[in-house]
Amino acid sequence: MSDTTTEPHAPVPDLTAWTCPAPLRDQNRVVMGHGGGGALSAELVQHIFAPAFGGEVLAQMGDAAALSLGGVRLAFSTDSYVVRPLFFPGGSIGDLAVNGTVNDLAMSGARAAYLSCGFILEEGVELSVVGRVAEALGAAARAAGVEVATGDTKVVEAGHGDGIFINTAGIGLIPPGVDLRPQRVVPGDVVIVSGAIGVHGVAIMSVREGLEFGVEIESDCAALGGLVDAMLAVTPDLHVLRDPTRGGLAAALNEIAAAAGVGVVVQERNVPVPPAVANACAILGLDPLYVANEGKLVAFVPREHADAVLDAMRAHPLGADAQVIGEAVDAHPGMVVARTGLGGTRVVDLPIGEQLPRIC
Amino acid sequence: MKYIDEFQDPDLARRLLDDIHAAVTRPWALMEVCGGQTHTIIRHGIDQLLPDQVELIHGPGCPVCVTPLEVIDKALEVASRPGVIFCSFGDMLRVPGTGRDLFQVRSEGGDVRVVYSPLDALKIAQQNPDREVVFFGIGFETTAPPNAMTVYQARKLGIRNFSLLVSHVLVPPAIEAIMRSPNCRVQAFLAAGHVCSVMGTGEYPELAERFRVPIVVTGFEPLDILEGVRRTVLQLERGEHTVDNAYARAVRPEGNPAARAMLADVFEVTDRAWRGIGVIPASGWRLSERYREYDAEHRFSVSGIRTLEPAECRSGEVLQGLLKPHECEAFGTVCTPRTPLGATMVSSEGACAAYYLYRRLDLPAAAASKTAAAAEHAGASGTPAPDSTPVPTATATAAPAPHAPREASPVV
Numbered sequence: 001m002s003d004t005t006t007e008p009h010a011p012v013p014d015l016t017a018w019t020c021p022a023p024l025r026d027q028n029r030v031v032m033g034h035g036g037g038g039a040l041s042a043e044l045v046q047h048i049f050a051p052a053f054g055g056e057v058l059a060q061m062g063d064a065a066a067l068s069l070g071g072v073r074l075a076f077s078t079d080s081y082v083v084r085p086l087f088f089p090g091g092s093i094g095d096l097a098v099n100g101t102v103n104d105l106a107m108s109g110a111r112a113a114y115l116s117c118g119f120i121l122e123e124g125v126e127l128s129v130v131g132r133v134a135e136a137l138g139a140a141a142r143a144a145g146v147e148v149a150t151g152d153t154k155v156v157e158a159g160h161g162d163g164i165f166i167n168t169a170g171i172g173l174i175p176p177g178v179d180l181r182p183q184r185v186v187p188g189d190v191v192i193v194s195g196a197i198g199v200h201g202v203a204i205m206s207v208r209e210g211l212e213f214g215v216e217i218e219s220d221c222a223a224l225g226g227l228v229d230a231m232l233a234v235t236p237d238l239h240v241l242r243d244p245t246r247g248g249l250a251a252a253l254n255e256i257a258a259a260a261g262v263g264v265v266v267q268e269r270n271v272p273v274p275p276a277v278a279n280a281c282a283i284l285g286l287d288p289l290y291v292a293n294e295g296k297l298v299a300f301v302p303r304e305h306a307d308a309v310l311d312a313m314r315a316h317p318l319g320a321d322a323q324v325i326g327e328a329v330d331a332h333p334g335m336v337v338a339r340t341g342l343g344g345t346r347v348v349d350l351p352i353g354e355q356l357p358r359i360c
Numbered sequence: 361m362k363y364i365d366e367f368q369d370p371d372l373a374r375r376l377l378d379d380i381h382a383a384v385t386r387p388w389a390l391m392e393v394c395g396g397q398t399h400t401i402i403r404h405g406i407d408q409l410l411p412d413q414v415e416l417i418h419g420p421g422c423p424v425c426v427t428p429l430e431v432i433d434k435a436l437e438v439a440s441r442p443g444v445i446f447c448s449f450g451d452m453l454r455v456p457g458t459g460r461d462l463f464q465v466r467s468e469g470g471d472v473r474v475v476y477s478p479l480d481a482l483k484i485a486q487q488n489p490d491r492e493v494v495f496f497g498i499g500f501e502t503t504a505p506p507n508a509m510t511v512y513q514a515r516k517l518g519i520r521n522f523s524l525l526v527s528h529v530l531v532p533p534a535i536e537a538i539m540r541s542p543n544c545r546v547q548a549f550l551a552a553g554h555v556c557s558v559m560g561t562g563e564y565p566e567l568a569e570r571f572r573v574p575i576v577v578t579g580f581e582p583l584d585i586l587e588g589v590r591r592t593v594l595q596l597e598r599g600e601h602t603v604d605n606a607y608a609r610a611v612r613p614e615g616n617p618a619a620r621a622m623l624a625d626v627f628e629v630t631d632r633a634w635r636g637i638g639v640i641p642a643s644g645w646r647l648s649e650r651y652r653e654y655d656a657e658h659r660f661s662v663s664g665i666r667t668l669e670p671a672e673c674r675s676g677e678v679l680q681g682l683l684k685p686h687e688c689e690a691f692g693t694v695c696t697p698r699t700p701l702g703a704t705m706v707s708s709e710g711a712c713a714a715y716y717l718y719r720r721l722d723l724p725a726a727a728a729s730k731t732a733a734a735a736e737h738a739g740a741s742g743t744p745a746p747d748s749t750p751v752p753t754a755t756a757t758a759a760p761a762p763h764a765p766r767e768a769s770p771v772v
Contacts, residue, residue, distance in 0.1 A: 029467035342373045342582055344405010346718035352698055356450030358708040
């Protein structure tokens with residue numbers, strides 16, 4: 001690697017000439033971890049996409065962009081879905097393609113109104129499979145109260161895809177008085193999670209890898225707009241919401257802690273981990289805090305509203321198992337720390353890439 | 361949760377801790393051999409709760425950490441070849457070889473697959489008769505039986521396109537090497553329960569007697585660790601040095617006879633290099649002559665590999681219990697899980713990884729106070745130092761590996 005310094009916002013980054021202490025220095029190709037929702041993903045965005053695209057709205061770096069257009073506050077979000085297998089216990093790629101984008105909008109307080117839907121199909125996929133996915137997608141959209149307004153289809157040669165890839169984008173209105181972003185988090189805020197964590201990731205792993213953990217684990221894939229509505233009905237003054245998908249609860253909390261400049265303390269025993277998920281993670285050497293979810297949210301709520309918000313969440317079917325799991329603190333800004341069940345403490349780090357099952 | 365919650369119960373933990381606090385009258389240094397135990401200790405903060413006089417020294421029992429760089433580089437070489445499907449447990453993919461890792465090989469077009477069992481790799485071989493399928497068979501006595509079984513099955517089924525890149529290591533010779541080190545401070549061992557569940561406890565009484573150290577077979581949940589520490593401390597305080605089994609729910613004195621028979625059929629004992637430590641005589645297994653055709657090193661020509669260990673990495677001393685991870689100058693600065701110098705920082709069972717991931721907030725050393733961001737911006741490279749100083753190939757009975765640039769020995 002040369003010692004020449006590159007222009008900070010060069011439109012086309014030349015990785016071979018990078019010196020910066022750019023964390024990408026050791027890699028000149030994309031690895032799976034770049035899509036894992038952890039540090040590698042963040043570096044990719046920070047060092048390649050954000051400098052190339054620029055823009056104030058993108059700089060918000062939320063799950064959805066908050067826009068002001070014609071005097072109306074909009075939330076706008078896009079996501080791509082590459083899950084394998086296409087159908088899994090508790091859902092399908094069609095459900096994910098709706099719920100994922102709806103949830104990204106919900107995390108900014110917006111109810112999704114319209115979705116776009118782009119299908120990338122691999123040559124050779126049976127049309128009946130495409131039909132089943134489309135039906136699932138349509139049903140999920142109707143259940144979430146959102147309309148698929150526009151779409152696109154492309155076909156790639158056999159061997160160049162994984163059956164079906166779907167991209168969805170969504171748009172919705174942000175209600176007046178709602179301003180959800182990590183910068184609003186202050187020490188003293190209470191951290192609430194809406195229910196059991198790690199379920200989706202373990203469900204996918206069990207079918208993808210043919211692993212059996214004694215009981216079938218179903219994905220928690222669900223649209224969270226209704227739950228968020230119920231929370232906002234208690235108070236519009238929620239500070240931040242995040243759906244802990246890739247990278248799990250650990251990544252979501254780390255992103256919020258870093259953006260807010262606060263520390264986060266999690267009481268590990270209060271984090272709801274279903275026995276089946278805990279067992280599967282114990283067998284594989286994974287930490288449930290890092291396993292993906294698709295129907296859960298984590299909320300930072302002003303202390304004075306925490307009880308009422310928790311009650312409202314528990315009254316909603318998707319928040320019945322909501323728990324207070326911790327708080328924002330002055331100490332160790334930008335870091336997440338867990339108090340262990342035995343009374344010790346540990347850092348809960350941003351994952352690097354994907355979690356890897358360990359050897360023994 | 362059944363079988364896990366019981367062994368994490370805070371009230372029972374408190375009682376065991378009270379017993380330990382009451383029993384201790386002077387300083388003791390215990391080594392937990394297994395990296396899985398190290399992670400339980402650090403992840404649950406057990407070391408913070410023990411009396412100050414009880415020091416836990418982290419041992420060499422991380423299978424990923426001790427796999428020699430030569431073997432990693434051979435894996436990278438084989439995995440890069442056209443026509444090869446290279447199968448591995450997940451946590452080997454991020455271990456740095458000389459300059460790259462298996463993830464990078466995959467991004468360059470290599471067919472590298474994560475499997476959860478070596479039998480999955482055998483299945484892949486059956487499904488791809490025109491490809492060579494190689495499984496990365498590393499680890500201690502724990503992972504060796506299924507690997508042996510897979511090779512046995514391959515031969516029985518007449519599958520010819522399957523082979524094992526094998527680098528198995530054995531715990532008792534490592535304990536002996538640690539005890540013979542002139543700098544050894546270890547006064548007792550928490551033996552790895554899962555190793556003993558395979559091999560039994562028969563190899564330990566002679567070691568306990570010869571080195572006058574208590575050896576307590578210990579499990580992996582927090583209460584297992586505390587019970588192991590309690591029994592060890594009681595022995596030390598009484599001046600005893602016997603082998604005790606605190607993991608009786610999984611370990612029988614004779615181990616698992618069927619697994620041992622399979623191991624005896626497929627493997628034979630050999631000298632092995634341990635990454636960061638050097639060669640320990642009779643400390644590993646290789647495929648026996650009868651199964652030579654399933655040995656990837658025999659099947660693929662992978663000789664002539666030159667390996668370079670990063671100069672700053674002191675993981676060998678960490679693995680021998682001579683250095684705590686945060687006492688290494690590179691810890692948390694040039695060496696992080698994102699830019700590891702050695703396998704101890706990247707492995708899910710590595711002691712350096714445990715300290716960095718769970719404990720860097722409250723480590724006293726200056727290095728520990730530096731954040732990951734500082735580490736990433738330190739500008740140091742994980743590129744190995746271009747040096748040809750030979751690594752000591754002596755056994756770990758010699759002084760610890762010098763903290764100097766070095767080239768690993770082509771032993772394996």
